[in-house]
Amino acid sequence: MTYPDPKSRSAQLYARASKIMAGGSTRLTTWQSPYPIYAVSGSGCRIKDADGVERVDFLNNYMTLIHGHAHPEIVAAVQAQAARGMSFAMPTESEILLAETLCSRVKSFDRIRFCNSGSEAVMVAIKAARAHNGRPMIAKCEGAYHGMFDPVEVSHDANPESWGEIDSPARTPYTRGLPESVMRDVIVIPHNDVVRARRLIELHADQLAAVLVDPLPPRVGFIPATAEYLKMVRDLCTKHDIVMISDEVASFRIDYHGPQHVHGFEADLTTMGKIIGGGMPVGAIAGKREFMTVFDPTRGRPLASHGGTFNANPMTMAAGYAAMKMMTPEAFSRLAVLGQRLAEGLRAAFRAANMEGQVTGAGSLWKIHMNNRQFTDYRSVHAMPPEKAKLATLYTHLLNAGYVMGPTGLLALSTAMGEGDVDGFCNAVHDGLMAIRRADGQAA
Ligand SMILES: Cc1ncc(COP(=O)(O)O)c(C=O)c1O
Numbered sequence: 001m002t003y004p005d006p007k008s009r010s011a012q013l014y015a016r017a018s019k020i021m022a023g024g025s026t027r028l029t030t031w032q033s034p035y036p037i038y039a040v041s042g043s044g045c046r047i048k049d050a051d052g053v054e055r056v057d058f059l060n061n062y063m064t065l066i067h068g069h070a071h072p073e074i075v076a077a078v079q080a081q082a083a084r085g086m087s088f089a090m091p092t093e094s095e096i097l098l099a100e101t102l103c104s105r106v107k108s109f110d111r112i113r114f115c116n117s118g119s120e121a122v123m124v125a126i127k128a129a130r131a132h133n134g135r136p137m138i139a140k141c142e143g144a145y146h147g148m149f150d151p152v153e154v155s156h157d158a159n160p161e162s163w164g165e166i167d168s169p170a171r172t173p174y175t176r177g178l179p180e181s182v183m184r185d186v187i188v189i190p191h192n193d194v195v196r197a198r199r200l201i202e203l204h205a206d207q208l209a210a211v212l213v214d215p216l217p218p219r220v221g222f223i224p225a226t227a228e229y230l231k232m233v234r235d236l237c238t239k240h241d242i243v244m245i246s247d248e249v250a251s252f253r254i255d256y257h258g259p260q261h262v263h264g265f266e267a268d269l270t271t272m273g274k275i276i277g278g279g280m281p282v283g284a285i286a287g288k289r290e291f292m293t294v295f296d297p298t299r300g301r302p303l304a305s306h307g308g309t310f311n312a313n314p315m316t317m318a319a320g321y322a323a324m325k326m327m328t329p330e331a332f333s334r335l336a337v338l339g340q341r342l343a344e345g346l347r348a349a350f351r352a353a354n355m356e357g358q359v360t361g362a363g364s365l366w367k368i369h370m371n372n373r374q375f376t377d378y379r380s381v382h383a384m385p386p387e388k389a390k391l392a393t394l395y396t397h398l399l400n401a402g403y404v405m406g407p408t409g410l411l412a413l414s415t416a417m418g419e420g421d422v423d424g425f426c427n428a429v430h431d432g433l434m435a436i437r438r439a440d441g442q443a444a
Contacts, residue, residue, distance in 0.1 A: 063250050108268075128304050198232050222367045227264060352430055394429065
């Protein structure tokens with residue numbers, strides 16, 4: 001079956017969904033035109049759709065499923081917990097197990113608390129920062145995605161028509177209705193531009209609760225934050241009592257000790273999600289004791305409130321603990337080697353097809369770009385309409401060749417994959433690039 005096919009079961013399911021959901025969907029990132037492909041099951045690195053088509057999954061629920069689908073140990077942990085009860089208005093030992101596991105791996109994690117998504121983790125971290133120093137503003141990098149929460153949506157999708165001067169990037173709303181009052185409390189800084197970002201942070205230092213960084217930001221094309229940039233942010237935060245928040249909802253995937261170990265810095269607060277829940281909904285905020293005490297209820301009402309019916313629910317904790325226990329240093333190393341093989345294979349595919357393109361990323365997180373620009377910041381990485389069109393063609397070609405990647409070229413490996421899966425994907429990309437060339441009338 002070739003995608004799209006109006007007679008497919010996925011198309012029929014979407015028609016049904018469209019009668020009861022706005023746009024037929026309940027998650028922006030899984031919607032696609034003319035219809036999303038409906039999943040039925042997944043096993044290891046493969047995912048089966050409603051029409052029985054099986055594909056190798058290089059998206060892994062947007063970087064979440066580090067062991068692929070239905071890993072037997074995670075399934076067993078979830079089944080055992082379900083039989084004991086799914087959630088209680090009491091804590092369980094399972095949250096201590098996952099907390100101990102994560103805190104033992106990262107130097108800046110003295111304390112940790114759980115929530116239910118990465119967006120929530122960022123929201124709670126910002127609340128903690130505001131409670132810590134009593135200030136209203138946050139600084140965030142242009143183009144960086146930190147979840148579905150008003151202040152961090154500012155400028156996450158900035159474009160050339162509205163992003164303004166690089167010396168002082170405009171605050172652009174992602175959607176209509178983002179209040180001016182929210183926008184005013186956000187300073188947009190350029191990723192990796194030490195001089196301009198320093199100037200902007202210093203200008204607002206006495207009003208800033210937090211500076212948000214991501215050492216490997218997915219929507220800023222996985223351009224790693226430079227050591228110089230992270231040091232500048234770290235030093236300014238320390239000097240002005242601003243809370244440095246490192247959003248590692250995605251980038252926590254790159255190393256056993258997390259990206260702070262790789263990049264050589266210590267954040268005050270760190271947000272996580274995705275892999276640490278083993279496939280279940282999850283978020284977490286961890287950090288140094290003096291910043292996490294704002295949540296401490298033992299001496300009266302805490303400075304920052306943090307409740308949540310499903311926080312640290314034992315289903316998520318059981319799945320997360322099973323998943324993270326299996327992510328030994330060796331497992332991270334094996335994934336990183338596989339990641340290098342993927343990056344090299346894709347670069348070879350671009351060379352062989354004689355097409356402009358490049359691959360960025362680290363560890364098990366990678367991204368395909370359809371240009372050869374020198375990447376420095378969000379503006380340089382921002383895909384132009386012809387590049388987006390080529391990526392869309394490649395995406396559909398890959399679907400029909402039996403592979404799933406993110407529509408923006410996003411790739412996330414899983415431990416369920418082997419070299420054959422990676423090599424097969426690179427070959428399929430090569431064929432897709434050749435098809436694009438032929439369509440462009442460029443083929444020899
Ligand atoms: C860096 C980063 N922060 C936050 C989020 C939001 O996480 P969630 O989708 O779990 O709310 C994401 C999601 O992709 C992310 O990549």
